[in-house]
Amino acid sequence: MSAANGSGKLLPMKIRAETAEDNEAIAHLIRAAFALAEHASGQEARIVERLRAADRLTLSLIAEDGGHVVGHAAFSPVTISDGSTGWYGLGPVAVLPGCWRRGVGRSLVDQGLQELRAIGARGCVVLGDPAYYRRFGFRAGPDLVLPGVPGEYFQSLRLRRDAAAKGVVAYDAAFED
Ligand SMILES: CC(C)(COP(=O)(O)OP(=O)(O)OC[C@H]1O[C@@H](n2cnc3c(N)ncnc32)[C@H](O)[C@@H]1OP(=O)(O)O)[C@@H](O)C(=O)NCCC(=O)NCCS
Numbered sequence: 001m002s003a004a005n006g007s008g009k010l011l012p013m014k015i016r017a018e019t020a021e022d023n024e025a026i027a028h029l030i031r032a033a034f035a036l037a038e039h040a041s042g043q044e045a046r047i048v049e050r051l052r053a054a055d056r057l058t059l060s061l062i063a064e065d066g067g068h069v070v071g072h073a074a075f076s077p078v079t080i081s082d083g084s085t086g087w088y089g090l091g092p093v094a095v096l097p098g099c100w101r102r103g104v105g106r107s108l109v110d111q112g113l114q115e116l117r118a119i120g121a122r123g124c125v126v127l128g129d130p131a132y133y134r135r136f137g138f139r140a141g142p143d144l145v146l147p148g149v150p151g152e153y154f155q156s157l158r159l160r161r162d163a164a165a166k167g168v169v170a171y172d173a174a175f176e177d
Contacts (some may be wrong), residue, residue: 002013005078011065013048013064013065013070013104013107014063014064014065015061015062015063015064015107015108015111016061016062016073016120017022017059017060017062018057018060018061018062018063018077019062020070021051022047022062022069022125025068025069025119026045026048026060026069027045027048027049027118028119029070029071029072029094029096030044030045030048030072030094030121031044031045031068031097032094032096032097033094033095033097034092034094034095036097038129039108040071044094047074047092047160047174047175048060048072048074050173050174051076051174054172054173054174055128056076056077056171056172056174057075057076058075058076058077058088058116058119059073059074059075059076059088059116060072060073060074060075060113061073061074061108061111061112062074062108063095063104063107063108063117064083065099065104065130068096069096070095070096070099070104071093071094071096071099071104071107071108072092072093072094073090073091073092073093073094073105073108073109073112074090074091075088075089075090075112075116075124076084076088076089076091076115076171076172076174077089077172078125078134078169078170078171078172079169079170080144080165080166080167080168080169080170081167081168081169081170082165082167084121084122084147084163084165084167086120086121086122086123086160086163087121087123087124087163087165087169088116088121088124088125088127089124089125089127089169089171089172090109090112090124090125090126091126091128093105093108093128095108101153103146105132106135106136108134110136110138113136113157113159116159117159117160119161120160121159121160122158122159122160122162122163122165123156123157123159123163124138124156124157125144125154125155125157125169126138126151126154126155126156126157127145127146127149127154127155128153128155128159129153130152130153130155133155137156137157138153138155138156138157139155139156139157140152140153140154140156141155141156143156143164143165143166143167144156144165144167144169145168145169146168146169147168147170152171157167
């Protein structure tokens, strides 16, 4: 796998699980990315820290380029009011400004979804721009609802055929204000 750095030069890019040494770099890049995002609460780095502290970071993947952390994606368990299990929420996803539009976000999400499939996950939800998440197969629909957000921004992806789920979705308490 490869991506290009800020100068456009192709470099090998590695997607791997976070280690304790990455925590500071992850927080820094999340703050830098969301400072430029259209929709941001300013709490994204804190959410990842809270998930980590509560041992609810099912996957915390980083993209490393030339030894630098340039991207991060978090996946954590969600609950659904119909009692369905094995569903996860993707987010936050952040790529260091300067490294955007070079496939870093795509590599992180692809790898995360592959790893979720490998652990038998039934599905994944995401709150975000439909134009971005559509490419991974996420679709908005009436079956899964996140209260308080416009329906088109809340999308889901079944990872298994037997993954029919219907109801109100709740993220981990780490996402609460
Ligand atoms: C969104 C983000 C993670 C994308 O990372 P990235 O590494 O630039 O993404 P990729 O290079 O894999 O994909 C880029 C593609 O997505 C498109 N894209 C990027 N952000 C998009 C958005 N918000 N809406 C629609 N399309 C978007 C680009 O146009 C590009 O399309 P192309 O390949 O057809 O040219 C990054 O821009 C970021 O960190 N943004 C700030 C934080 C944020 O908004 N996170 C997502 C919250 S839901």
